[in-house]
Amino acid sequence: MNDTPILKIENLGHAYGRYMVIQDISLEVAPGELTALIGPNGAGKTTFYNSVSGGFRPTAGKVYFDGRDITGLPAHKLVPMGLLRSFQITNIFPNLTVMENILVPLVLHYGKGYAFLGSLSREKKLHRKAEEVLDKVGILSSAHRPAAELPYGDKRLVEMAIVLAREPKLVMLDEPTAGMNPEETDRMIQLIRELAARFGTTFFLTEHDMKVVFAVASRIYVLHQGVLLAQGDQETIRSDPRVREAYLGGSVDD
């Protein structure tokens, strides 16, 4: 069994100018583990997310992905290694069909060196791959509809299909359900759980919606004023008085 952590973070810190926003964060994520980093507004979650997933170079610490030092590498270099970050819904091309929305990143991802070129044309193989991922997430029947026509929740499924098409080992999501209604949020939760269960994809969420966190994550880290305040399973986090205090009481419960 491979026991190399998929993600290992050592003493991570980031400052905007002189303002130290996150400090001394160390954690490890095992392959397949569903992890969330939670914290009140302004705790530094997005800064953490960007420091780890290629948004910018952190000012302190080290980030290892699958045993390799990736500290400060930009997101586009992390993608071929298998570390993806989610993108906003606006990155879906509304005038292209759902299928084309999957094909464009697939072409960019595999480029001319697409590995399993055989008797079929490269285009056919990419097409088949796109159909495969659309089927996996359950929107193959919408393949030839313009993405703009899809309801919001289905657009997020397209986004996930785009993610899956690139065969990630780790997906980092920054508030994946932001802007969604409760029904769409539930679908997203189901999708993350299903992708993890069926395809072994490791997810790391930064999130302040407790409903999402408790529905998805088995391991939770709590960030407060830029430092890790607590970590553990759901029960440990729910019952930690410091976490309740940080959330001003009550809102830790969903």
Ligand SMILES: Nc1ncnc2c1ncn2[C@@H]1O[C@H](COP(=O)(O)OP(=O)(O)OP(=O)(O)O)[C@@H](O)[C@H]1O
């Ligand atoms: N580019 C920046 N320059 C200066 N300060 C910033 C910048 N980005 C964020 N900050 C500050 O850093 C702190 C942490 O912000 P961050 O967005 O990482 O927190 P967060 O936990 O994601 O918050 P939220 O849940 O509100 O999105 C905040 O005080 C914020 O104002």
